[in-house]
Amino acid sequence: MASRKKKVIMDGKEISWTIKRMAHEIVEKSYGIKDLVIVGIQTRGVHLAKRIAREIESIEKKGVPVGALDITLYRDDVDSIAHQPLVKETRIPFDITNKKVVLVDDVLFAGRTVRAALDELIDFGRPKVIKLAVLIDRGLRELPIQPDFVGKIYPTSRKELVCVNLKEVDGEDSVVLREER
Amino acid sequence: MRLKHKDLLGLEYLDGEEINLILETARPFKELFTRSVKKVPPLRGKTVVLLFYEPSTRTRTSFELAAKRLSADVLNISAVTSSVAKGESLIDTAKTLEAMKADFVVIRHSMAGAPQILARTISASIINAGDGTHEHPTQGLLDMFTIWEKKGKLSGLKVAIIGDILHSRVARSNIWGLNKMGAKVYVVGPATLMPPKIEDMGVKVYYDLDEIIDELDVINILRIQIERQKENLFPSLREYNEIFGITDERLKRAKTDLLVMHPGPMNRGIEISSSVADSSRSVITEQVTNGIAVRMAVLYLLAGGDSQGVRK
Numbered sequence: 001m002a003s004r005k006k007k008v009i010m011d012g013k014e015i016s017w018t019i020k021r022m023a024h025e026i027v028e029k030s031y032g033i034k035d036l037v038i039v040g041i042q043t044r045g046v047h048l049a050k051r052i053a054r055e056i057e058s059i060e061k062k063g064v065p066v067g068a069l070d071i072t073l074y075r076d077d078v079d080s081i082a083h084q085p086l087v088k089e090t091r092i093p094f095d096i097t098n099k100k101v102v103l104v105d106d107v108l109f110a111g112r113t114v115r116a117a118l119d120e121l122i123d124f125g126r127p128k129v130i131k132l133a134v135l136i137d138r139g140l141r142e143l144p145i146q147p148d149f150v151g152k153i154y155p156t157s158r159k160e161l162v163c164v165n166l167k168e169v170d171g172e173d174s175v176v177l178r179e180e181r
Numbered sequence: 182m183r184l185k186h187k188d189l190l191g192l193e194y195l196d197g198e199e200i201n202l203i204l205e206t207a208r209p210f211k212e213l214f215t216r217s218v219k220k221v222p223p224l225r226g227k228t229v230v231l232l233f234y235e236p237s238t239r240t241r242t243s244f245e246l247a248a249k250r251l252s253a254d255v256l257n258i259s260a261v262t263s264s265v266a267k268g269e270s271l272i273d274t275a276k277t278l279e280a281m282k283a284d285f286v287v288i289r290h291s292m293a294g295a296p297q298i299l300a301r302t303i304s305a306s307i308i309n310a311g312d313g314t315h316e317h318p319t320q321g322l323l324d325m326f327t328i329w330e331k332k333g334k335l336s337g338l339k340v341a342i343i344g345d346i347l348h349s350r351v352a353r354s355n356i357w358g359l360n361k362m363g364a365k366v367y368v369v370g371p372a373t374l375m376p377p378k379i380e381d382m383g384v385k386v387y388y389d390l391d392e393i394i395d396e397l398d399v400i401n402i403l404r405i406q407i408e409r410q411k412e413n414l415f416p417s418l419r420e421y422n423e424i425f426g427i428t429d430e431r432l433k434r435a436k437t438d439l440l441v442m443h444p445g446p447m448n449r450g451i452e453i454s455s456s457v458a459d460s461s462r463s464v465i466t467e468q469v470t471n472g473i474a475v476r477m478a479v480l481y482l483l484a485g486g487d488s489q490g491v492r493k
Contacts, residue, residue, distance in 0.1 A: 090212060
């Protein structure tokens with residue numbers, strides 16, 4: 001899809017401050033890190049989850065377990081897209097039953113990815129609580145899903161695209177608003 | 182990336198990219214087996230028919246588990262207990278299944294080409310689970326997946342297929358697939374069990390494993406089909422074992438990281454000794470686990486057709 005760069009919503013510094021702030025909020029709202037686990041949604045959510053976990057470790061001087069979740073097999077649009085999306089790795093090397101799970105994704109949009117992630121997580125066990133952390137909430141929800149920790153709320157239109165770039169995958173840290181041409 | 186056909190009829194008809202896609206997709210499916218809930222939803226509401234005209238336990242249960250773990254509904258039809266025994270033709274059986282809205286038909290048949298006939302007749306995705314001595318593509322794929330997982334690559338590896346090449350659909354699928362992935366394939370066996378012109382498939386023929394054993398990365402040992410003994414293609418099982426049986430003694434000169442594979446079921450003491458089958462080099466039981474993951478990948482990828490289920 002052809003698109004045109006419209007605006008930089010967040011730069012590298014802002015992303016780094018935001019992740020620090022979200023890490024503090026997660027520790028505060030979870031009342032410490034007892035039973036806390038972080039699960040990122042493939043691909044960029046996983047890298048954000050790792051960064052949040054690193055920040056939490058530097059605050060609490062103790063690590064938290066981090067997992068990766070690929071929601072492809074739980075998508076609700078398998079019949080309507082042209083071909084099967086690639087299945088990536090899911091790796092949750094710990095039991096989530098009775099844990100406080102913080103689910104991390106880069107952009108919250110329709111909410112369908114989070115719905116799929118919730119279904120998948122529950123097949124792994126029965127967490128005590130699942131909270132949602134996203135870097136950008138761009139609005140336009142199609143399901144009754146709300147984040148608990150938000151980096152930035154940035155209302156958009158359906159013609160716009162929000163691209164989160166992270167060093168680990170894209171070589172730089174930035175959040176860019178693009179518009180379809 | 183996608184598969185280019187609605188059916189999986191043989192590895193002859195796939196290109197290297199498609200094989201790679203199936204292997205890459207099988208990896209996350211294998212990871213599912215470590216979860217407490219091993220079932221995922223992508224084929225919810227789809228129907229998979231297992232149409233077996235020949236006896237099979239391993240392949241049939243593997244497909245059944247694969248389909249069930251993808252949340253599909255599975256229907257088992259075996260030739261002896263169905264209207265096939267009453268004389269219904271393959272095409273009429275297929276049309277009946279189509280009328281029942283089957284999305285996938287997995288077929289095993291003693292006639293080479295039977296899956297092709299089905300694929301032309303009905304719009305469901307057809308998966309060949311072994312047709313005569315022609316192909317057994319999912320076995321070829323699971324063998325390649327096992328090698329790829331253990332060795333990290335396929336390209337450049339030296340793989341020998343040993344035994345009754347003449348009657349082996351497993352051999353043919355392996356040869357097609359491995360060649361496309363850049364491996365070097367050798368076939369080893371008695372001259373009477375070697376199909377004429379097999380070199381044309383791009384393999385090297387040896388009648389004595391000892392000549393090449395020290396170079397090989399993988400040996401894939403085929404089952405001696407004891408029921409074929411009456412055709413007198415080799416003098417006795419004991420003599421076969423003496424000359425071609427894989428024993429510790431024969432593997433003395435092999436690389437230490439040689440992989441030993443067998444599609445099963447094994448005749449211990451004939452084509453493979455018990456100590457080799459149970460050795461640390463053997464990945465025979467892992468092949469069974471991998472078979473489910475690979476079949477899940479095939480079902481999942483074939484399900485990605487358009488609404489007609491047909492793809493050109």
